[in-house]
Amino acid sequence: MPSEPTRPAVYVDESANSGQNLLDPHQPVFTLAGVHLPDEVAAAIVDEVRAQLPRNIKEPKYTSMAGSTGGRKALTKAFSQLPEGSVRTYLVDKRFMVITKLVDVVMEPMAHRDGHNLYEGKENRGLADLLHMVGSVFGDADAYDQLLLTFVGWIRQKATTDELFAAVAALKASVGNEEFAEWLEMVEYCRPVADEVAADIAAGRQQDELDPAIPSLYCLATTFGATLGRFRLVHDDSKVVDRNSTRLHTVHLFPDPARPGQFMDPIMGDIEFADSKAHPQLQLADWAAGATRQWAQHLAVGGGDRFSQELESVARPWLIGGIWPPTSLD
16 A cells, blocks of 8 residues: 655744733743744754854854843844745734633623624724723723732632622722723623533643643644645644644644534644754744744734844745734734
């Protein structure tokens, strides 16, 4: 019998994953990058970069390279050599992800019980956008920050359900516009679901709920699968991805809430783990994830330098999606 042809490989790495601590002020943006390149092409690009760096550097990481003029020049040259379509990235504004998870975890199940599918028409995203606007613009900024902080603490079992809804009430009281305050009353209406979710979390039935790595990897993998078919997904060592590998492999067995009557798309890839030192594609994925994160962080919180801005022309074409507040990024 003829041997099965070797499946194409996609190499994946992430940048600035603080796990469920989505409000880490030092890491406001998470990015995930996937690289699909032949071994010889990837090796040639990485070797050329290595030749421009001091010999004592064992593995050129993005963070260290981006901190020097020579490293930036080497990165810019490497990025210019990447074939179109060989890199895809997904990014997350962690602060905004908190409010999207509040909608997903607390509000969507309650709406479902009442006969409404928030996913079918992307009402879940619209609701998150609205709550973000209400909280940060029409409400007291400190009260909104406290709600986000309390929700993260609640998911991580560091805050009680009473404390969560006290934070909701405090934000609602700070909103002068009655019409917008009614949207926060919708959150209060979902208290029965919150009690059930808290019990599930305490029993260990919901893990890594806030970690951006899993939804990001699913989106990235399904995008590659749409063009490559079955492939090997080689991820840099990751405990959270390893812990959720079964969940990712079986996602196609579950109904897709956004498409009633259909199932979730399969990720089309067997997940393997490898050391980035052994695969030049993983080193390229580290650079692509780091560059996308640096550019996106400049957009999210300001600051940065000229290089952060210049990265837009490189990073934006790689982007396949993200969890991001409504901005010019859309």
